[in-house]
Amino acid sequence: MLVGAVTLAIIILGLSVVVNTVLFTENVGTGEARVEAPAIEEFSFEAQKSARSLMLRLNAADRTDTLPEVNTRISDQITTYSDAAARSYASSGTVFVDIAYNESLDEGTRIVQGTDRKFTYPDGGSNVSDWDPVNQGLASRNPADLGWMILNVDLRNTSGDQATLQITSEAGENLEYQFNRSGGGNGPELRVDVSGSAVSDPDPVACGSVSGRVLLDLRTGEAFSSDCTFDGINEIDGPYERIRITNGDNLAGQYDIIVNENDSSSEVIGYDDGSGPKAWDRDCTSGDRGPCISPVVWQGQIDLTYRSTDVNFATVRNITVYDP
Amino acid sequence: MRRQPDSDDRGQAFTLEGIISAVIVLTALLYALQAVVITPTTGGTVDQGVRSELQRQADDILSIAGGDDDGRMSELTRNWSQSRRTFYGAVNPNIGFGNQRLPGEFGTLLNETFDSRDRQYNVVMRYLPKNASKGIQQTAIAARGTPSDSSVTATYRVTLYDNMTLTSPTAGSAELWQYDTCPTVNGDDCPDSESYQSGYYPVPNAVDGAVYNVVEIRVIVW
Numbered sequence: 001m002l003v004g005a006v007t008l009a010i011i012i013l014g015l016s017v018v019v020n021t022v023l024f025t026e027n028v029g030t031g032e033a034r035v036e037a038p039a040i041e042e043f044s045f046e047a048q049k050s051a052r053s054l055m056l057r058l059n060a061a062d063r064t065d066t067l068p069e070v071n072t073r074i075s076d077q078i079t080t081y082s083d084a085a086a087r088s089y090a091s092s093g094t095v096f097v098d099i100a101y102n103e104s105l106d107e108g109t110r111i112v113q114g115t116d117r118k119f120t121y122p123d124g125g126s127n128v129s130d131w132d133p134v135n136q137g138l139a140s141r142n143p144a145d146l147g148w149m150i151l152n153v154d155l156r157n158t159s160g161d162q163a164t165l166q167i168t169s170e171a172g173e174n175l176e177y178q179f180n181r182s183g184g185g186n187g188p189e190l191r192v193d194v195s196g197s198a199v200s201d202p203d204p205v206a207c208g209s210v211s212g213r214v215l216l217d218l219r220t221g222e223a224f225s226s227d228c229t230f231d232g233i234n235e236i237d238g239p240y241e242r243i244r245i246t247n248g249d250n251l252a253g254q255y256d257i258i259v260n261e262n263d264s265s266s267e268v269i270g271y272d273d274g275s276g277p278k279a280w281d282r283d284c285t286s287g288d289r290g291p292c293i294s295p296v297v298w299q300g301q302i303d304l305t306y307r308s309t310d311v312n313f314a315t316v317r318n319i320t321v322y323d324p
Numbered sequence: 325m326r327r328q329p330d331s332d333d334r335g336q337a338f339t340l341e342g343i344i345s346a347v348i349v350l351t352a353l354l355y356a357l358q359a360v361v362i363t364p365t366t367g368g369t370v371d372q373g374v375r376s377e378l379q380r381q382a383d384d385i386l387s388i389a390g391g392d393d394d395g396r397m398s399e400l401t402r403n404w405s406q407s408r409r410t411f412y413g414a415v416n417p418n419i420g421f422g423n424q425r426l427p428g429e430f431g432t433l434l435n436e437t438f439d440s441r442d443r444q445y446n447v448v449m450r451y452l453p454k455n456a457s458k459g460i461q462q463t464a465i466a467a468r469g470t471p472s473d474s475s476v477t478a479t480y481r482v483t484l485y486d487n488m489t490l491t492s493p494t495a496g497s498a499e500l501w502q503y504d505t506c507p508t509v510n511g512d513d514c515p516d517s518e519s520y521q522s523g524y525y526p527v528p529n530a531v532d533g534a535v536y537n538v539v540e541i542r543v544i545v546w
Contacts, residue, residue, distance in 0.1 A: 046482065057534050091540075
């Protein structure tokens with residue numbers, strides 16, 4: 001009996017050690033790391049989204065900026081955003097976050113007409129109505145991916161006669177947009193008629209104006225200020241060889257085109273002013289009323305840091321600003 | 325001459341052995357009971373498994389509602405009715421939507437996940453103050469009561485920009501920086517309110533440059 005009692009006591013003590021070990025492991029094991037995983041994921045996602053949004057905004061902040069000035073502006077603003085995010089996280093607990101801009105990995109070109117005028121190319125004292133804002137037709141120039149194409153049409157100075165904008169891809173597909181003001185030139189809408197190899201001859205649409213303006217995103221095929229939609233440039237796959245404007249004197253307003261080629265020695269963004277393809281050389285200056293070019297960051301790199309009492313997370317992320 | 329043990333002596337020996345055995349077993353049991361780890365669940369007041377489940381569900385809801393590029397969580401923070409001084413469709417400024425369903429997919433997810441299982445939750449919008457020394461400020465999106473000790477908290481942050489506009493159907497085209505952050509003109513709460521331009525929106529322009537504020541959506545479930 002005594003031997004049995006001693007054996008039973010040893011078994012009881014052994015079981016208590018096993019049970020306690022299980023309970024202890026369950027409670028202090030990886031619990032904290034599991035809890036912080038969604039927080040790190042959320043921080044990484046939101047920080048990248050915010051950095052992209054800032055780069056997108058700052059690329060268009062001042063068209064007279066040089067590339068180093070654009071990079072400095074982005075770096076400063078991301079630092080400011082990082083400080084704000086750090087304050088927000090610090091208010092919720094002992095978490096430190098930091099977002100820092102490293103450098104631009106890939107540059108692009110913004111072809112911009114920032115003041116209202118006809119969609120023509122100024123050639124000395126005259127204006128060329130049939131010209132190419134993007135023409136990569138020569139062998140030394142690469143077809144360009146298109147990241148942005150917004151038209152801000154001044155309806156009051158747009159004609160009832162048609163102006164045409166044609167996009168041709170490297171593969172030879174094309175889309176043609178014909179624009180004219182409704183009502184024979186006195187109507188309240190911009191008429192958009194799309195044709196080309198990638199679409200099956202859809203009916204023209206009429207896009208309403210707000211205060212005489214019609215804002216169109218040609219990539220997605222939608223108007224910001226009205227419900228009109230049409231086939232966007234995304235209907236044909238890039239990269240693109242050529243964007244051609246015909247009868248540009250029938251259309252007035254502003255435009256913004258961003259491509260992933262630039263005027264560095266290794267890349268060339270070409271155009272054609274009616275006298276044959278050549279490299280873009282009209283850098284934007286203050287007061288410039290015609291189309292001109294300015295550099296943008298197409299892809300940038302940021303450092304992300306998330307540090308708490310249990311987790312130390314640091315990573316580098318490449319941010320593609322424009323989704324071609 | 326030694327006396328042979330009789331049956332009485334054997335009985336006493338067995339009794340003594342039984343008592344000693346019992347003492348040994350009871351001592352082992354007592355030690356085992358005393359040595360049990362005290363965990364948060366030992367008292368039965370908090371169920372760690374349920375809390376983990378609630379935490380995961382709340383995190384998932386915020387990830388689903390916020391983890392896209394069309395900015396639905398950002399729209400929620402700007403779904404503001406100036407005339408009612410609370411969110412558009414909400415009950416009142418104190419409780420926000422209260423027990424009503426929140427708009428959009430976020431509200432549907434909260435309803436299907438927590439309301440249908442008789443769980444309570446608060447949703448709060450916390451944002452940076454214009455003056456850093458004032459500490460974080462907050463506005464109720466949906467206040468449903470005082471959280472219990474066993475509540476769990478999940479958060480999601482969105483960045484607002486200067487050129488954004490309010491998203492409620494009654495909002496105009498004014499950008500966020502044009503709104504006044506005091507509910508009344510030169511009221512007692514806001515003696516430094518200089519102008520009242522486009523109406524009241526509580527989130528201030530707390531960051532220099534293109535960023536307007538970093539807003540935290542906080543879900544507290546119990």
